[in-house]
Amino acid sequence: MWLRRLLFVFVGSAWLVISHPAAAGIAILQYHHIGDDTPRVTSVTVAELEAHLDYLVEQDFTVLSLTEAAAYLAEGKPLPARAAAITFDDGWLNVYTEGLELFKKYQLPFTIFVNPALMRETPHLYMSWDQLRELQKYGATIANHSNSHSHMTWRLEGESDCEWLARQRADVVEAQAEIEAELGEQPKLFAYPFGEYNPALEQMLLEEGYIAFGQHSGPWGKYSPPAAIPRFPASAQYSKLATLQTKLLSLPLPVIAVEPENMILEHETKRPHLQVSLKDQDDFMPGQMNCFFGSEVVQPLWAGLTFTLQAPKALPVGRSRINCTVPSQSKSGRFYWFSQPFVRPDANGRWPD
Ligand SMILES: [Zn+2]
Incomplete structure (x- = not known):
């Protein structure tokens, strides 16, 4: 068995035996709120987030945008041995008010998944399009978290499978249209509200040209389902560097x-x-x-x-x-x-x- 891990390479006049490297993945960190007066279970404090960003820089992590990471995997190019990505769900206003100085300081790529309908309905809770535009200057990609953040797999009363899927497709397409009307063309990246999905939603998103992210943990590797990509929650009890370190260095199990x-x-x-x-x-x-x-x-x-x-x-x-x-x-x-x-x-x- 161990022989399969060895690669025999003929270099000049000598056979070199090199160890086959375990295929690396990329650990995507998932955040919601930044603050100490927001629900703890979905929050990091400014100090915790700064510690995470410091750690990534000091430990030589390559922080990639989700689009860059997707390109590595699509092209079959090996990812950097230490790769990470940063995501924020929901577009809470505190990501702007508490995070802006950190984003300016570190200049790392990150993605914010937003819900356009909620931004309209309760604007005081969420970042405005202007604030999102400002964060784009400091590395933000703005992506799709559905229009209204509902439980996507739930049927309305009397709704057929076909009607349900059409309603979900329309919700995703309308959200993307509004994002692009405000910000210009954006990559087709989708994060499921509550990390809930099913095979029909995965299929629909792939048909629409998206890759899609859940909220179950694990690194993103070449065998990850492209519409059910894992992310590591990094808020609250998961924000401790000691446990986060194991996750950032984790390898994708080759699940098919x-x-x-x-x-x-x-x-x-x-x-x-x-x-x-x-x-x-x-x-x-x-x-x-x-x-x-x-x-x-x-x-x-x-x-x-x-x-x-x-x-x-x-x-x-x-x-x-x-x-x-x-x-x-x-x-x-x-x-x-x-x-x-x-x-x-x-x-x-x-x-x-
Ligand atoms: Zn959400």
Whole structure:
């Protein structure tokens, strides 16, 4: 098995043996509010954010825009060994008022996912188009977070699948049209409200030319589904540098298939089974993989390149995640990382924000 990690290269008159590098990914940090008087669970303070940006600079991370990262992956070009991206969801006004000086100081690329309809309805909560234009000068890309930030998978009463999908498509297209009317042509990047999606939404966004981002953790690698790209939440309890460091250095597990395909479960499915198939596993020991459901550790069962596990207890109504990590053999201190999001609806097919 270990031979597959070695590359034999003929240079001049000698065969050199070099270690096959574990394919790096890019860790996307996801933020919402900047401040100390905003909901803690979705906030970083100015000092925490500054510490994160300092860390990226001091530790020689290449901070890429999402478009640059997408180009690396599309062209099959190896990403820098340490790559990161920065994103803010919702376009809260405090991202401008609290963040402007940091964005000016660091001049790093970042993306803000906005909801045009909400900007119109409650302008005092959100950045204005002028403020977004100003942040564009300091590295911001402005992207699509849907028009109205609803639970996209929810059907209206009596709505057919076809009508539901048409409504979602219109919402995305209208939001993009307003963003581009204000800011000129923008890359087609979409972040799902609440990180909730299903295969029909993924397919629709790909048809419309988008790549799309969730809120489940893990680095973005060449096998990540292009309309379900993971990001690492970096607010609140996730803002500590010690834990963030492991995530920034994580490697994408080469996952090529997951069952169930739909993160939105049936209400009756309390303890879902998860089956994950990999392209290869020549840089880690399967027996060293740990999967975490909250604070509970679950050992996956392996069969060839596929592992399975079951949630150790009933999922609560709402969003949950299972995270799996396993140490890299070739890159000491770095872990492969995979996360599967789930939503368990209540008996009426709904769940809290
Ligand atoms: Zn949001």
